[in-house]
Amino acid sequence: MDIQELKETLSKNMDKLPLGCQYCIRGEKLVLFITGLCDENCYYCPISEKRKGKDVIYANERRINSIEECIEECILCGSKGAGITGGNPLLRLERTCKYMKALKERFGPSFHIHLYTTPTYIDEDKLKALKEAGLDEIRIHPTKYFNEYYGEGKEKERKEYVKYLVDTLKLCMKYIKDVVVEIPSIPNYEKEIIYLGEAIERAGVRYLNINQLEYSETNYQSLREMGFVEKNDYTSEILGSEETARKVVEYFRKKGSKLMVHYCPSVLKDGIQMKNRLLKRAENVAKDYEVITEEGLLVRGVVSFRNLRDVKDLLKILEYNQVPYEIDLDKKSIYLNPYILEEIVEMLKERGYRFKFSAYISERYPTVDGLEVERIPLVVERRSLRDIRRGT
Ligand code: SF4
Numbered sequence: 001m002d003i004q005e006l007k008e009t010l011s012k013n014m015d016k017l018p019l020g021c022q023y024c025i026r027g028e029k030l031v032l033f034i035t036g037l038c039d040e041n042c043y044y045c046p047i048s049e050k051r052k053g054k055d056v057i058y059a060n061e062r063r064i065n066s067i068e069e070c071i072e073e074c075i076l077c078g079s080k081g082a083g084i085t086g087g088n089p090l091l092r093l094e095r096t097c098k099y100m101k102a103l104k105e106r107f108g109p110s111f112h113i114h115l116y117t118t119p120t121y122i123d124e125d126k127l128k129a130l131k132e133a134g135l136d137e138i139r140i141h142p143t144k145y146f147n148e149y150y151g152e153g154k155e156k157e158r159k160e161y162v163k164y165l166v167d168t169l170k171l172c173m174k175y176i177k178d179v180v181v182e183i184p185s186i187p188n189y190e191k192e193i194i195y196l197g198e199a200i201e202r203a204g205v206r207y208l209n210i211n212q213l214e215y216s217e218t219n220y221q222s223l224r225e226m227g228f229v230e231k232n233d234y235t236s237e238i239l240g241s242e243e244t245a246r247k248v249v250e251y252f253r254k255k256g257s258k259l260m261v262h263y264c265p266s267v268l269k270d271g272i273q274m275k276n277r278l279l280k281r282a283e284n285v286a287k288d289y290e291v292i293t294e295e296g297l298l299v300r301g302v303v304s305f306r307n308l309r310d311v312k313d314l315l316k317i318l319e320y321n322q323v324p325y326e327i328d329l330d331k332k333s334i335y336l337n338p339y340i341l342e343e344i345v346e347m348l349k350e351r352g353y354r355f356k357f358s359a360y361i362s363e364r365y366p367t368v369d370g371l372e373v374e375r376i377p378l379v380v381e382r383r384s385l386r387d388i389r390r391g392t
Pocket residue numbers: 038039040041042044045046047086087088118141143
């Protein structure tokens with residue numbers, strides 16, 4: 001699906017999607033990874049090595065250890081809600097509820113919270129605790145339907161599992177306002193997905209989300225072993241996943257079903273959700289001299305020096321022209337607007353200036369780690385053999 005088609009579909013259907021998705025697409029949801037613990041062992045689990053199976057907490061890309069840090073990240077990202085994920089948050093129920101309560105207290109009852117889990121640990125007591133903590137939307141991932149009971153000759157087990165799932169969903173509906181079933185789009189599994197969809201529709205569930213299957217560094221091998229292959233060499237999409245999702249969406253649309261089936265392709269996550277979330281953070285963290293790109297990245301000019309005296313001419317130019325800049329003595333760098341740095345370097349080059357520093361344009365994420373994605377060199381300091389031998 002290309003981004004244009006996706007934008008058109010979203011503009012027609014946005015208000016029919018689960019509220020959690022609406023916030024997420026606008027980039028207004030904080031992704032609160034509450035624990036990496038999970039015992040479902042899905043072969044398509046995309047969680048990264050540094051999080052999988054580890055009892056760690058992340059607020060978006062930031063590793064955190066406290067509610068205060070979580071709140072700070074919400075403020076920096078302009079979040080209006082949070083999606084609690086993992087791992088399985090129910091394996092750390094107390095922590096999950098503590099964070100939920102704190103977020104609701106800090107940002108008010110309209111701060112929308114949704115939570116992903118599997119049917120395995122759901123019971124009445126846990127649902128009561130989640131409701132009491134303020135959960136607005138629960139998303140159930142019926143893992144076993146796509147793992148243990150996947151494949152030929154397991155129809156009986158699948159049907160039994162669907163009955164159990166429906167009972168669990170009915171229990172969820174007693175306590176949580178919105179109940180969503182969220183599944184992966186396994187290639188050629190449309191018949192089974194439609195069976196599942198019809199059962200949850202009869203149970204009164206209003207939403208079914210189908211995610212495009214993608215490979216990651218951690219699930220690539222197991223997806224290959226299951227016989228799935230990548231669609232092309234420039235995305236992480238799995239061949240046939242989109243086609244299956246489209247067939248399911250079309251089936252329920254033609255039927256005039258009350259079940260809202262929403263297909264979430266990888267381009268929606270990367271090209272829209274993530275971008276919108278980065279833009280919000282970039283607006284809040286950008287320094288005066290940084291430029292925000294359309295993708296929500298930050299661009300700045302960087303001057304790298306070894307001795308402060310090597311940049312004294314440059315500093316004079318900046319001071320004289322009242323150019324905003326920042327010196328980081330630890331990193332021996334000066335940061336300033338990228339366009340201004342480019343102009344200054346050009347001007348100095350034209351005058352035959354002998355550079356004793358390096359300069360480049362740096363493009364980086366506005367996230368806490370400030371990961372650099374591109375570096376465009378403007379000038380590379382030329383050192384004489386004598387300088388190198390002197391170690392200066
Ligand atoms: S339930 Fe989710 S977190 Fe757990 S193994 Fe499956 S995909 Fe991974």
